Amino acid sequence: MELLTSVGTPRVHGSVTPGKIVERVRLGEPLAPGESPLLGIKASEVLEAFFRDIAPPRLESSNVLRKGIACGVTEGTFAYTSGSQPALGPDGKFQVARDKVVIGRTLAEDEVDFESGFLMVPTALPEAAATPAPGTVPVPPGVPVPTSGAPPRLMEGGPVLAPTPGAAGAARQGTVRLKFKATRDQIFKAFPAIANLADKSDDRKVTIHVEGQSSEGFDPVWLRNAVEEPLDEANIERELDGQS
Incomplete structure (x- = not known):
């Protein structure tokens, strides 16, 4: 073996x-x-x-x-x-x-x-x-819903509440940028969030910038075996970046 x-x-x-x-x-x-x-x-x-x-x-x-x-x-x-x-x-x-x-x-x-x-x-x-947002009351099909800012109207069977303003009416972002420092365990926990972002992005891909620093310098053999080879096995195309 x-x-x-x-x-x-x-x-x-x-x-x-x-x-x-x-x-x-x-x-x-x-x-x-x-x-x-x-x-x-x-x-x-x-x-x-x-x-x-x-x-x-x-x-x-x-x-x-x-x-x-x-x-x-x-x-x-x-x-x-x-x-x-x-x-x-x-x-x-x-x-x-x-x-x-x-x-x-x-x-x-x-x-x-x-x-x-x-x-x-x-x-x-x-x-x-879809799950209703907190603070809203589900409206049965066929019941008119007042537009944002309009007062609730009484209908047969009880009042219909206007939906609570929230994220649904917020402006949509075309670009999302994240920058954070993380330990090994935190990186694993962050994978689902990054994967969700990739799933909704163009070409189902995101650009990830990773920077690690070592005062002693990284051993080139370790760097190849532990970092570069796993990336190659995952078919990840790396973009050249400044190295020191």
Whole structure:
């Protein structure tokens, strides 16, 4: 095992990125010319894809893949549900209750079930049911709602309250910029927020500027193995920036 994992180019890996999982099973891509994109796949088929084929990366065990799936769900790369396999509706959305879907929040590794688990691309998820804003009263269909600033009118059956002014009427931002310092644990907790922003951005991508400083200087071998190679495995295109 030491020869396979530590000497020269690794032949067996103890980790796998969500991007590699998507690439391996071609999630979101047509499997053959003329076919529709693959929008969902059983977790058991993902497991089989890694241990049936000898193409790299080869994984130490199924637990490695379980961690990669949990990470991908937390980052918002794909969604996870378990139980019976959801059907794909004519609108290209899976017919599954949103409260049964996990995406953009922490998923424990032991929650990943290779027998009943199912992965889905985020674009194939049904829209979440809208929740009324705090301070508003749901208005039954067909009942006219007064415009902003208009006084409530009495209707048959009781008063209809004007909606509370809030974020719905606020100006929409075209650009969102975030800058913060964070520890390792805080970075993991920030992943869902960044993934949500990417999901709503053009090309489903955000630009991330990361700067780390070391008074002793970063060891080049460590930098390559611990930082640059994981980024390469995730197929992340890096933009050249000033370095010192």
